[in-house]
Amino acid sequence: MAQQASDDLRFVVAIDLGTTYSCYAFSPIKDQGRDSIFMNRDWTNDDGVRTSKTPTCLLLKSDLSFDSFGYEAVQKYTGHQDKCRKGGYLFFQHFKMALHSDETINTETTIKASNGQLVKAKTVIATSINFLKKEALKVIRTQTGDISANDILWVLTVPAIWTPRAKQFMREVAYEAGLGSPDNPNQVLIALEPEAIFCLTKDMSTFKSEPGCISVKRQVFSQPNTHFMVVDIGGTTLDVTVHAFKEDGAIKEIHKVTGSHYGGIYVNQRFESLLEELFGAQELQTYRKQFPSHWLRLMSEFESKKRGERILDDTAMINIRLPRSFVRLVNQTRSPAMARYGEKEVKLEDEEYLSLSSGMMKKLFTPVMESIKKHLKTLLKKPQLSEVKTIFLVGGFADSVLLQNEIEREFSKGFRVLIPNCVSLAVVHGAVIFGKEPSKITEIVVGTTYGANCARDFIPGVYPEEKKFSADGIEKCGGLFNLFVKQNAVVRIREKTVTSKYTLLRATDTEINFSFYASTNPDAKYITDPGMTKLGSVMDTSPDTWRGKDREIEVSMYFGGTEITATARDISSGNVCSNHP
Ligand SMILES: Nc1ncnc2c1ncn2[C@@H]1O[C@H](COP(=O)(O)OP(=O)(O)OP(=O)(O)O)[C@@H](O)[C@H]1O
Numbered sequence: 001m002a003q004q005a006s007d008d009l010r011f012v013v014a015i016d017l018g019t020t021y022s023c024y025a026f027s028p029i030k031d032q033g034r035d036s037i038f039m040n041r042d043w044t045n046d047d048g049v050r051t052s053k054t055p056t057c058l059l060l061k062s063d064l065s066f067d068s069f070g071y072e073a074v075q076k077y078t079g080h081q082d083k084c085r086k087g088g089y090l091f092f093q094h095f096k097m098a099l100h101s102d103e104t105i106n107t108e109t110t111i112k113a114s115n116g117q118l119v120k121a122k123t124v125i126a127t128s129i130n131f132l133k134k135e136a137l138k139v140i141r142t143q144t145g146d147i148s149a150n151d152i153l154w155v156l157t158v159p160a161i162w163t164p165r166a167k168q169f170m171r172e173v174a175y176e177a178g179l180g181s182p183d184n185p186n187q188v189l190i191a192l193e194p195e196a197i198f199c200l201t202k203d204m205s206t207f208k209s210e211p212g213c214i215s216v217k218r219q220v221f222s223q224p225n226t227h228f229m230v231v232d233i234g235g236t237t238l239d240v241t242v243h244a245f246k247e248d249g250a251i252k253e254i255h256k257v258t259g260s261h262y263g264g265i266y267v268n269q270r271f272e273s274l275l276e277e278l279f280g281a282q283e284l285q286t287y288r289k290q291f292p293s294h295w296l297r298l299m300s301e302f303e304s305k306k307r308g309e310r311i312l313d314d315t316a317m318i319n320i321r322l323p324r325s326f327v328r329l330v331n332q333t334r335s336p337a338m339a340r341y342g343e344k345e346v347k348l349e350d351e352e353y354l355s356l357s358s359g360m361m362k363k364l365f366t367p368v369m370e371s372i373k374k375h376l377k378t379l380l381k382k383p384q385l386s387e388v389k390t391i392f393l394v395g396g397f398a399d400s401v402l403l404q405n406e407i408e409r410e411f412s413k414g415f416r417v418l419i420p421n422c423v424s425l426a427v428v429h430g431a432v433i434f435g436k437e438p439s440k441i442t443e444i445v446v447g448t449t450y451g452a453n454c455a456r457d458f459i460p461g462v463y464p465e466e467k468k469f470s471a472d473g474i475e476k477c478g479g480l481f482n483l484f485v486k487q488n489a490v491v492r493i494r495e496k497t498v499t500s501k502y503t504l505l506r507a508t509d510t511e512i513n514f515s516f517y518a519s520t521n522p523d524a525k526y527i528t529d530p531g532m533t534k535l536g537s538v539m540d541t542s543p544d545t546w547r548g549k550d551r552e553i554e555v556s557m558y559f560g561g562t563e564i565t566a567t568a569r570d571i572s573s574g575n576v577c578s579n580h581p
């Protein structure tokens, strides 16, 4: 549950481990505002270009110990491919995608390294977070002298559309990486990316879309009950939320988070498909296996061209430098597809470059851009969103001039489209503010249905026979889903949101175990129904057996904005047990 940082914590450090790029930012807890937010030192890529984010790539040694992260991991892997292969180094990229759709993610879930070896997702992600943690500590120490991980409130960002199970998994991984611990859970906050951005909106003053406009603050942010849509488009995730400021400056959620797996990476995937079309899927497959690091270099080259503004120039040809090994492959295949497109669209230049017209480049963006626009259009038609007049566009992919133009063209007639100058760092900056003032968000719309298991007196014909059991001579039906909160309900956060009373099944029971579930079906009846995910459990003790079955346990769920805490309290003894289920 998001709680105010305790007094002895000195810094907030937000770690944004993205699917494609990562970074961190920090700020002394006592200082207010955005001016005191510091970023990591710039990272330097192969061409000496400095960037605020580094690729989310990890290189592990054969014994699974850490070797390098980010550009360094890429450079080492691409520069010493044979050594990496012989030495059994393991290279991981885009590994966070494993958490996107896996409802059953757990500590045993594995991720494939580029050589095909399977390693636990928990190890890969915790090692990456641990690297960013150590980097952050190093930088803060240069400014403040001695400081330890225990002096810090750690904020980890997660896409809002992730399943509750995946969000919980990130908390477990944080502990594994040495951020907080199960005994000290309040030292870690899990921040939903669009909510983190929302925390920043009041501090945003310069916008790409409205250069020189200082009135935005007055016209938009200072007006209570103005509904905003935050559209966060990263490497693989589109997260959309709608919030409003209340009279007292607090934030309430107007619509639950929606989104899908759309993001910048899908442009790269389209480029891969184009290469397959041009040079043969089978050949590409072999090439990737034979020259994995050259392949990585080719994709990095595409990545930098994809970010360029030349794409807007209709007459431009965009040159993508090819590794020599790739040129050899290309020369062997002599693709008929290339002839079909014609030299104005695609050609090989000087045996060194693949030259694509800006039109061809744009086509690589089209499917993902269309999906994003379609999602937003459908959403904005909903009656609950009729008051939305402002759309914030943020996230790394929102830095694409092509995407910006498309969104503005589509939506600027009906909406004010605001693109802050810090698009790609908005998440991490917002997460720092979220850490400093988590109480800014006061009301949320619950995106999933939550509940716990329970047993009730058996009613023949109503409950299935196979769920019948006997407790102290009374027939019961077990495995029922006791609804706590239904999808789309508005709840006030950091308050005891939903409570349910349980009695003990047997007079001699001294312990009672509650399991908590998220359900995609708001009307689910049993914990075995489809779409049910177990989130965790809480065990409470109830020692006063002399009261027999006449003992009540109060089970509550608190919504912390991002996470849920479950509490079971034995009313007679006062014994309490809490957990992030
Ligand atoms: N100027 C640009 N033009 C086009 N694409 C860009 C530009 N800048 C960044 N991107 C794309 O944005 C994506 C990275 O965005 P971001 O750093 O927000 O993602 P992430 O945090 O790794 O992903 P996620 O939030 O989905 O886990 C990459 O696909 C990158 O190619």
Ligand SMILES: [Mg+2]
Pocket: 016, 017, 018, 019, 193, 234, 235, 427
């Ligand atoms: Mg991100």
